[in-house]
Amino acid sequence: MDPTLTPDPERFRLPEAERRGVYHAIYGRRDVRRFRPDPVPPETLARVLHAAHHAPSVGFMQPWNFIVIADRTTRERVKALYERERQAAAQFFDEPRRSQYLSFKLEGILEAPVNICVTCDPTRAGPEVLGRNAVPETDVYSTCLAVQNLWLAARAEGLGVGWVSILKLPQLPRFRAKTPGFHLGRGRGVDHGRP
Amino acid sequence: MDPTLTPDPERFRLPEAERRGVYHAIYGRRDVRRFRPDPVPPETLARVLHAAHHAPSVGFMQPWNFIVIADRTTRERVKALYERERQAAAQFFDEPRRSQYLSFKLEGILEAPVNICVTCDPTRAGPEVLGRNAVPETDVYSTCLAVQNLWLAARAEGLGVGWVSILKLPQLPRFRAKTPGFHLGRGRGVDHGRP
Numbered sequence: 001m002d003p004t005l006t007p008d009p010e011r012f013r014l015p016e017a018e019r020r021g022v023y024h025a026i027y028g029r030r031d032v033r034r035f036r037p038d039p040v041p042p043e044t045l046a047r048v049l050h051a052a053h054h055a056p057s058v059g060f061m062q063p064w065n066f067i068v069i070a071d072r073t074t075r076e077r078v079k080a081l082y083e084r085e086r087q088a089a090a091q092f093f094d095e096p097r098r099s100q101y102l103s104f105k106l107e108g109i110l111e112a113p114v115n116i117c118v119t120c121d122p123t124r125a126g127p128e129v130l131g132r133n134a135v136p137e138t139d140v141y142s143t144c145l146a147v148q149n150l151w152l153a154a155r156a157e158g159l160g161v162g163w164v165s166i167l168k169l170p171q172l173p174r175f176r177a178k179t180p181g182f183h184l185g186r187g188r189g190v191d192h193g194r195p
Numbered sequence: 196m197d198p199t200l201t202p203d204p205e206r207f208r209l210p211e212a213e214r215r216g217v218y219h220a221i222y223g224r225r226d227v228r229r230f231r232p233d234p235v236p237p238e239t240l241a242r243v244l245h246a247a248h249h250a251p252s253v254g255f256m257q258p259w260n261f262i263v264i265a266d267r268t269t270r271e272r273v274k275a276l277y278e279r280e281r282q283a284a285a286q287f288f289d290e291p292r293r294s295q296y297l298s299f300k301l302e303g304i305l306e307a308p309v310n311i312c313v314t315c316d317p318t319r320a321g322p323e324v325l326g327r328n329a330v331p332e333t334d335v336y337s338t339c340l341a342v343q344n345l346w347l348a349a350r351a352e353g354l355g356v357g358w359v360s361i362l363k364l365p366q367l368p369r370f371r372a373k374t375p376g377f378h379l380g381r382g383r384g385v386d387h388g389r390p
């Protein structure tokens with residue numbers, strides 16, 4: 001066996017309460033669609049974003065952007081776009097599933113005190129990213145890993161996160177210049193259902 | 196404010212040591228490429244896979260498959276495919292970067308006691324998945340979130356994980372029937388560098 005490997009791998013296991021915390025966050029995480037209006041303390045938001053930025057990424061390219069949107073007008077435009085998408089999606093269901101679909105609450109864009117638009121910049125690390133040759137989509141994969149870091153850190157902080165993907169990219173106001181990506185609304189909220 | 200929201204959102208925050216554990220896993224997680232040969236205890240592997248399966252997914256479609264590969268011959272075939280990809284990728288670098296690239300250790304397929312092939316089945320929940328209308332790739336996004344759950348749970352358990360994406364999908368032995376996805380090798384290992 002490689003003599004430079006650590007002689008005591010057990011020390012890499014987290015202490016019991018910390019290990020429990022990881023599983024608590026994983027199993028206690030929920031997609032949240034109803035939010036309290038309380039503002040998110042800036043230092044809490046910073047911790048959660050910092051955790052997101054420390055995700056793994058192919059070739060260490062860190063292609064993600066997390067755009068924090070507090071501005072009400074922007075959020076209203078995003079919400080209006082969501083409404084169009086919702087109506088469009090409903091066309092693909094027959095009754096009674098259509099009415100059922102339209103009755104679902106699938107976002108909390110305006111209720112949440114903070115929205116975060118997540119995007120992925122495939123050009124971030126230049127044309128040749130180490131290890132991205134076989135599967136170029138690994139940039140988006142990396143960005144998703146960062147989202148899960150954010151989601152779990154938020155759960156640890158008692159913040160609710162809801163991912164809103166029912167939005168078409170090219171139509172997103174103000175983010176038109178951004179590269180392919182995806183979006184989530186989040187904010188201070190409560191877990192609904194299984195907490 | 197919605198009267199059905201919980202009156203005490205603070206209780207959703209994790210206890211201090213558990214919260215610390217989430218950040219410890221996030222910041223202490225590394226991509227691991229050198230592994231001890233020790234077998235992974237089946238109950239530990241089960242915990243980590245269970246955590247992966249509890250990731251969020253668009254329309255709750257849970258499109259992921261985690262295929263545990265212990266068989267040595269299969270792993271040798273995967274490793275051989277990796278070797279071809281590595282040589283192919285090297286063509287895109289000029290010297291001295293090419294030699295540098297070829298000197299990197301970018302997998303631990305044979306050293307790790309366990310490999311896991313992660314795939315994503317876009318047909319998992321039928322043709323109309325709730326919320327997948329605007330962005331169909333949300334199936335793969337969901338699968339990535341499951342991978343990050345696995346990566347963090349493994350860190351909590353003291354297991355090393357290394358993602359090997361330098362493999363072309365259609366050529367993967369035995370997984371040819373599987374739908375688009377991606378792969379990672381993992382096993383009992385040590386974090387190398389910043390622990």
Ligand SMILES: Cc1cc2nc3c(=O)[nH]c(=O)nc-3n(C[C@H](O)[C@H](O)[C@H](O)COP(=O)(O)O)c2cc1C
Pocket residue numbers: 029030031032033105106107163164165166250251252253254255326333334336337340
């Ligand atoms: C990639 C992705 C996109 C999602 N998009 C939406 C969405 O647009 N609206 C919504 O209400 N939920 C969305 N969700 C949340 C899922 O519906 C939710 O994760 C799933 O039902 C499981 O519930 P849980 O997250 O509370 O465990 C999305 C989840 C993922 C992973």
Ligand SMILES: Cc1cc2nc3c(=O)[nH]c(=O)nc-3n(C[C@H](O)[C@H](O)[C@H](O)COP(=O)(O)O)c2cc1C
Pocket residue numbers: 055056057058059060131138139141142145224225226227228300301302358359360361
């Ligand atoms: C989608 C994805 C694919 C990756 N593929 C490989 C790979 O094929 N080989 C490798 O050595 N590392 C791979 N990595 C690991 C990255 O190189 C690593 O995450 C990055 O250098 C940051 O280091 P850290 O994960 O230790 O923080 C991959 C990471 C991601 C997120």
